[in-house]
Amino acid sequence: MKPSAVLFTQNFPAPKKLGEELLLIYDEVLPKKSEEFKKWMKQIPLRYAVQAGEGLKSIDLFPDHISKITTLCEKASVSKLTIVVVGGGSVGDFGGFVASILKRGVRLIHLPSTWLAAIDSAHGGKTALNVGGAKNQIGTFYPATEVVLVKSLLLSQPPSRTFEGFGELLKIALIEGGILWAQLSREYEVNAEVLWKYLEAGIKAKYKVVKKDPEEKKGLRHVLNLGHTVGHVLESYYELPHGISINYGLEFALRWSVEKKIMAREDFDRLQRQPVMAYLLSASADQLWDVKANVLKEFRRLLLNDKKKTKSETLRFVFIKKAGQTVIKEVPVDDILVEICRQREEELNG
Amino acid sequence: MKPSAVLFTQNFPAPKKLGEELLLIYDEVLPKKSEEFKKWMKQIPLRYAVQAGEGLKSIDLFPDHISKITTLCEKASVSKLTIVVVGGGSVGDFGGFVASILKRGVRLIHLPSTWLAAIDSAHGGKTALNVGGAKNQIGTFYPATEVVLVKSLLLSQPPSRTFEGFGELLKIALIEGGILWAQLSREYEVNAEVLWKYLEAGIKAKYKVVKKDPEEKKGLRHVLNLGHTVGHVLESYYELPHGISINYGLEFALRWSVEKKIMAREDFDRLQRQPVMAYLLSASADQLWDVKANVLKEFRRLLLNDKKKTKSETLRFVFIKKAGQTVIKEVPVDDILVEICRQREEELNG
Numbered sequence: 076m077k078p079s080a081v082l083f084t085q086n087f088p089a090p091k092k093l094g095e096e097l098l099l100i101y102d103e104v105l106p107k108k109s110e111e112f113k114k115w116m117k118q119i120p121l122r123y124a125v126q127a128g129e130g131l132k133s134i135d136l137f138p139d140h141i142s143k144i145t146t147l148c149e150k151a152s153v154s155k156l157t158i159v160v161v162g163g164g165s166v167g168d169f170g171g172f173v174a175s176i177l178k179r180g181v182r183l184i185h186l187p188s189t190w191l192a193a194i195d196s197a198h199g200g201k202t203a204l205n206v207g208g209a210k211n212q213i214g215t216f217y218p219a220t221e222v223v224l225v226k227s228l229l230l231s232q233p234p235s236r237t238f239e240g241f242g243e244l245l246k247i248a249l250i251e252g253g254i255l256w257a258q259l260s261r262e263y264e265v266n267a268e269v270l271w272k273y274l275e276a277g278i279k280a281k282y283k284v285v286k287k288d289p290e291e292k293k294g295l296r297h298v299l300n301l302g303h304t305v306g307h308v309l310e311s312y313y314e315l316p317h318g319i320s321i322n323y324g325l326e327f328a329l330r331w332s333v334e335k336k337i338m339a340r341e342d343f344d345r346l347q348r349q350p351v352m353a354y355l356l357s358a359s360a361d362q363l364w365d366v367k368a369n370v371l372k373e374f375r376r377l378l379l380n381d382k383k384k385t386k387s388e389t390l391r392f393v394f395i396k397k398a399g400q401t402v403i404k405e406v407p408v409d410d411i412l413v414e415i416c417r418q419r420e421e422e423l424n425g
Numbered sequence: 426m427k428p429s430a431v432l433f434t435q436n437f438p439a440p441k442k443l444g445e446e447l448l449l450i451y452d453e454v455l456p457k458k459s460e461e462f463k464k465w466m467k468q469i470p471l472r473y474a475v476q477a478g479e480g481l482k483s484i485d486l487f488p489d490h491i492s493k494i495t496t497l498c499e500k501a502s503v504s505k506l507t508i509v510v511v512g513g514g515s516v517g518d519f520g521g522f523v524a525s526i527l528k529r530g531v532r533l534i535h536l537p538s539t540w541l542a543a544i545d546s547a548h549g550g551k552t553a554l555n556v557g558g559a560k561n562q563i564g565t566f567y568p569a570t571e572v573v574l575v576k577s578l579l580l581s582q583p584p585s586r587t588f589e590g591f592g593e594l595l596k597i598a599l600i601e602g603g604i605l606w607a608q609l610s611r612e613y614e615v616n617a618e619v620l621w622k623y624l625e626a627g628i629k630a631k632y633k634v635v636k637k638d639p640e641e642k643k644g645l646r647h648v649l650n651l652g653h654t655v656g657h658v659l660e661s662y663y664e665l666p667h668g669i670s671i672n673y674g675l676e677f678a679l680r681w682s683v684e685k686k687i688m689a690r691e692d693f694d695r696l697q698r699q700p701v702m703a704y705l706l707s708a709s710a711d712q713l714w715d716v717k718a719n720v721l722k723e724f725r726r727l728l729l730n731d732k733k734k735t736k737s738e739t740l741r742f743v744f745i746k747k748a749g750q751t752v753i754k755e756v757p758v759d760d761i762l763v764e765i766c767r768q769r770e771e772e773l774n775g
Contacts, residue, residue, distance in 0.1 A: 134488045176563040213526040
């Protein structure tokens with residue numbers, strides 16, 4: 076698997092630079108929100124608009140999508156066709172999957188339109204659909220030939236999206252440590268310009284992990300799940316945006332790392348004093364962590380739905396010793412539930 | 426892409442030799458036809474029976490299949506799971522596709538149950554589904570880790586299947602030339618033992634082509650389409666078995682090669698005197714080649730459905746100079762129709 080070429084540009088690239096024959100798969104809200112996009116997309120004759128969200132990734136709707144897409148591309152030459160995907164995570168997962176199986180694979184370019192996609196999901200080649208409500212049950216490893224990061228597109232997002240993207244940036248910075256963490260952790264403000272500034276370094280850090288284990292055969296990519304084990308549960312249960320859930324999941328992982336004495340308390344205290352962490356931890360999920368028995372039961376079910384589960388009802392949880400040093404431990408799923416209760420009590424009592 | 430390991434065995438291999446956790450996808454007729462298979466399959470707890478045929482490959486039914494398969498594998502460990510596919514071409518295309526996308530790809534072993542699959546389709550990694558009646562519109566390149574050729578399974582087929590498998594063997598022998606062709610062309614009888622005898626050499630010849638262009642990026646695999654351009658049309662229009670259609674398609678390609686002076690007439694005459702060719706050419710499709718205008722129109726449509734079409738309504742046709750020497754030429758689709766009429770007249774008049 077060849078890793079994607081990553082390109083940074085201020086504005087939309089000329090369509091003819093992207094490939095000979097293009098099929099655009101894009102989030103239907105984009106032309107409504109951006110005049111620039113609307114003007115740009117009209118230069119591409121073959122277009123397929125989709126409604127972003129988990130519904131797009133349902134296998135049940137896939138036959139209809141692929142049938143329309145096949146008809147749309149009927150006259151295109153397979154060897155010259157490039158699918159250009161413009162959207163966030165779900166559109167990227169869907170469009171990447173389509174590109175990987177249409178005529179047994181056509182050229183693919185991602186133009187992520189959300190921070191989450193720009194920092195994380197557009198890179199590393201994972202594509203996915205959902206089966207019967209269970210996420211990402213099927214998919215492929217199919218890295219885009221190019222991932223093009225268009226500043227004007229990313230900065231056209233509402234500010235609320237900044238906070239979301241920030242979770243993934245923070246995650247990869249905590250995994251990477253080094254200069255990325257040193258610089259990012261000192262930022263006092265989190266805004267779109269700051270995200271754009273760290274985008275390249277964050278992406279590079281992700282590729283460093285991915286290239287060690289492109290198809291997740293060795294379990295080395297698992298470190299990228301930092302903050303995601305519990306994050307995904309909150310995302311499903313409370314129907315929260317992915318980025319927000321990851322922020323909570325990161326906080327959970329940090330606090331559990333301290334409780335487990337994997338991270339020294341003084342290191343955690345120092346971490347908490349970093350301007351950027353204040354930003355993260357201020358989001359503390361008071362309204363969440365509803366730890367009644369029936370909720371825990373549902374959390375348990377959601378945790379075991381995680382496809383990284385092993386037979387013995389344990390999960391590989393990513394702890395963190397300090398920025399740049401993660402520790403993966405096999406933990407019983409019930410230990411996670413106990414820790415959720417413990418953190419909730421800690422919050423209530425202190 | 427790693428090519429498959431090809432193993433030859435007299436009887437079914439012990440399931441535990443195939444992998445740690447197995448999911449068997451198999452043609453539902455097999456346990457009814459073979460006591461040996463029935464006994465063997467019962468050793469594999471996770472089983473999914475399918476009805477072979479193009480219907481199995483319809484994308485419209487795929488959500489239901491994959492949902493059942495996902496549920497069946499719920500407790501299996503992704504890293505240990507091997508999908509074992511036992512069936513002919515359609516079951517292999519389907520099962521291979523499932524293996525290539527389930528949890529982004531699990532281990533795959535093919536045990537082809539038909540000669541067509543044993544000689545051709547189980548090798549080379551092509552998987553496929555149909556979209557809206559058009560064949561193989563989506564799929565992946567996903568070579569099985571192993572292809573296991575079980576003599577008792579292949580020899581349990583009815584004799585009518587021998588003739589079918591023979592077309593693909595003859596095709597690859599004509600492409601390869603050399604010792605394979607020299608030996609095969611002298612065979613007086615075509616039966617299951619003869620097919621088994623040439624199986625290894627036929628498969629090796631196919632891998633020689635495939636490895637030059639595993640993902641069909643360079644057009645070098647196209648030579649394997651010898652006999653298939655017109656073969657596929659007959660297969661669709663007259664609803665003939667694939668192998669039978671390929672026999673007709675091979676004959677068409679040979680005769681057109683002579684007409685085009687690509688093959689010298691004396692070489693064709695010599696070829697016709699080979700015992701094995703008598704067997705092929707005796708199948709001459711008198712009842713076919715119904716060349717009324719409306720039929721030709723439909724042939725034209727079917728030819729252009731061929732996914733190897735180029736924009737200008739031409740097709741890459743595989744001609745043959747002599748055994749071991751193929752010539753690919755871009756031909757207008759209408760030239761194929763004219764040649765169909767010419768061959769029909771030649772038959773009627775001579």
